[in-house]
Amino acid sequence: MLSQIRENLKSAKFNRYELAGSLGDLGTFLPLLVGMSATNGLDFAAGLFFAGFFNLVTGLSFALPMAVQPMKAIAAVAISEGLSVSQILAAGVIVSVFICLIGLTGAVTWLNRIIPKSVIRGIQLAVGLSLLVKGIQMIGNTKDLIGLDSLTTGVVTFLLVLLSFHFKKVPVAILVFIVGMLISLNSSYLQVSSSEFELWFPRFHHLGWNDFVTAFPRAALPQIPLTLLNSVIAVCALSADLFPNYTLHPKKVAVSVGLMNLVSAWFGGMPMCHGAGGLAGQYRFGARTNGSIIFLGVVKMFLAVLLGGAFAILCASFPLSILGVMLSFSGLGLALVCRDQSEKVNAFVMLVTTGVSLALNHIAIGMVVGLIISLGINKKIFSFE
Numbered sequence: 001m002l003s004q005i006r007e008n009l010k011s012a013k014f015n016r017y018e019l020a021g022s023l024g025d026l027g028t029f030l031p032l033l034v035g036m037s038a039t040n041g042l043d044f045a046a047g048l049f050f051a052g053f054f055n056l057v058t059g060l061s062f063a064l065p066m067a068v069q070p071m072k073a074i075a076a077v078a079i080s081e082g083l084s085v086s087q088i089l090a091a092g093v094i095v096s097v098f099i100c101l102i103g104l105t106g107a108v109t110w111l112n113r114i115i116p117k118s119v120i121r122g123i124q125l126a127v128g129l130s131l132l133v134k135g136i137q138m139i140g141n142t143k144d145l146i147g148l149d150s151l152t153t154g155v156v157t158f159l160l161v162l163l164s165f166h167f168k169k170v171p172v173a174i175l176v177f178i179v180g181m182l183i184s185l186n187s188s189y190l191q192v193s194s195s196e197f198e199l200w201f202p203r204f205h206h207l208g209w210n211d212f213v214t215a216f217p218r219a220a221l222p223q224i225p226l227t228l229l230n231s232v233i234a235v236c237a238l239s240a241d242l243f244p245n246y247t248l249h250p251k252k253v254a255v256s257v258g259l260m261n262l263v264s265a266w267f268g269g270m271p272m273c274h275g276a277g278g279l280a281g282q283y284r285f286g287a288r289t290n291g292s293i294i295f296l297g298v299v300k301m302f303l304a305v306l307l308g309g310a311f312a313i314l315c316a317s318f319p320l321s322i323l324g325v326m327l328s329f330s331g332l333g334l335a336l337v338c339r340d341q342s343e344k345v346n347a348f349v350m351l352v353t354t355g356v357s358l359a360l361n362h363i364a365i366g367m368v369v370g371l372i373i374s375l376g377i378n379k380k381i382f383s384f385e
Contacts, residue, residue, distance in 0.1 A: 004061075011063040012291035018065075021287020022296035023174060025067045025278035028333070030177045031326035032070040035079045036270060037315040038323055042078075042085050043268045044315045045200045045308030050269030052300025054260045058274070059294035061256065064243050065287035066235070067278020068260070071095065071271040072334055073223040073363060076127040079327065080134045081361070083219060085268070090211040091219035092271025096261035098224055099232070103254025108232055118346040119370040120229045121338040122353025123222050126363055128338075129354070131331025138324030148183045154321030161329055180322035181314055188317040192310055200308020202267040222363035227273050231257050234276035242283055277337070349374045 029051065037044040051068050058066045074091045077083060083091075102108045139154035146152050157176060164172040185192065232254050239248040257273045264272065282292060304311075341350045352373050357366025375381075 008060055008063045008290055011289055012059065012294055013289045014291045014295060017286035018289060018292040019295060021065055021282045021285040022292040022299075024065075024282035024285035024287060025069060025275075026174050026177075028069055028072075028275075028278065028281075028330055030174070031323075031330040032072065032075040032079075033270060034177065034180070034315060034318060034323060035327050036070075036075055036088065037311075038318045038320075039079050040083060040085060040088060042088060042270055044311040045304045046202060046264075046268035047270040048300050048311070049200070049202065049304035049308070050260075050264035050267065051272060052297040052302075052304060054264070054272060055293050055297030055300060057297075058256065059290040059297060061252075062248070063290050064239060064246055064248070065279065065282040065290060065292045067275050067282060068272050068293075069231075069275040069278045071223050071227065071273050073123065073127045073226050074219045074271045076131050076134075076331070077219040077222070077363065080130045081218065083215070084211070086205070086207050086211040087215045087219065088271065089205060089265040089268065090207050091215035091223065092261040093207070093265045094212060094216055094220035095223045095227055095271065095273075096258040096265075098220075099227055099254050100258025100262070102228070103232070103251045103258065106251065108228065108250050108254055111228055115225050115228070116346075116349065116371070116374040117229070118341055118349040119353050119367060119374055120225050121341050121346075122350040122370050123226060123357065123363055123367055125335050125338045125350060125354040126357035126366060127222070127226075128331045128333070128335030129358065131327050132335065133331075135324040135326070135328030135331060138320045138327065140324075142319075142321045142324075148186060149319035149321050151321065153183075153319065154324055157322060157325045158328065161325060176322060176326055180319055180326070183319045183322065184314040184317045187319075188313055192313050195309060195313065198309055200305050205266055205268045207265070217364050218362065222357075222367055223271075225367065227257060230275050230277070231273035235274050235279060238276045238279055242279070277333075345377060349377070 033044065033047045036042040037047065054068045058068055071092060074088060078088045102111060139151065142149060142151050142154060144150040161172055161176065232250050235253055236248045236250050239246065253274060260272050338350060341347050349370055353366045353370030356369045357363045
């Protein structure tokens with residue numbers, strides 16, 4: 001183990017390309033962390049610290065820029081349905097136990113074979129659309145027409161983000177986040193300046209049995225197939241394309257995902273996983289080694305410890321118009337991955353899964369219905385012409 005860490009450290013580079021690459025996944029990370037902090041009361045500093053800690057651990061464990069991302073289905077359900085912090089954390093623990101077990105037993109390959117991709121895409125589409133709708137509602141529900149946190153601010157920011165798509169290497173999510181923090185600082189300046197400066201350190205967070213009972217069907221169950229596909233199978237497949245000389249084992253990735261939340265959940269850290277989108281984003285921005293992840297982890301931990309108290313105040317007054325834009329584009333990005341379901345049967349299963357999930361406001365039920373429809377079509381119980 002120590003020899004592997006030493007080898008990984010030797011491969012790490014810390015140049016301007018790696019530093020730029022470390023920003024590649026913040027477009028997903030920041031909107032969901034800020035959203036759960038502002039909407040559900042999740043400790044922003046705890047989320048930032050443990051994401052940084054596991055960035056560091058990941059950088060020491062893998063010699064490539066492996067991302068550490070929020071679990072998107074849990075985040076979407078939490079934000080749209082108002083889950084408590086304890087329920088959010090419990091959902092992360094449940095998913096991690098499952099993913100850890102399938103990694104250790106080797107069942108990951110079997111599950112990947114039996115769960116239809118069209119059903120998983122249906123869940124992703126439902127999660128993405130729920131975030132998109134929630135974000136647009138936040139923009140539309142702002143109290144003022146004109147002002148720093150207003151409908152005008154939201155619409156203008158939305159249009160500027162659209163225009164930024166022409167400049168793919170501009171970290172627009174970071175710029176929008178900074179603007180939101182500046183507006184928040186303007187409205188809470190007196191509270192921030194009058195608060196006593198103190199370093200932030202992790203605190204134990206108690207989770208009750210009822211938190212697990214509530215979290216399992218609503219947030220954990222729809223997250224499990226997404227984590228299986230996107231955080232284990234897809235990451236290994238993408239790494240083989242981007243880094244053909246480096247072999248990434250599904251078992252090791254699954255155990256890594258499991259251990260993250262089994263540690264951080266008891267201290268308020270948001271549910272986290274690896275992700276193919278994060279790996280692709282960091283590669284696109286210039287990351288080629290684990291140096292980008294090690295650097296990002298150290299910066300996140302430093303900011304959390306040094307500014308944790310201030311972040312709590314700022315997130316409580318974060319402008320809804322800006323948060324709505326961040327969540328909208330985070331949801332849109334997740335929904336767009338479903339474009340690969342172009343065949344008629346696959347598109348039908350995906351859309352049924354999505355429709356039931358959104359209509360009943362319960363992603364887990366949508367997943368079960370999608371599985372039944374897919375099985376019925378494959379067994380020719382249902383005729384599809």
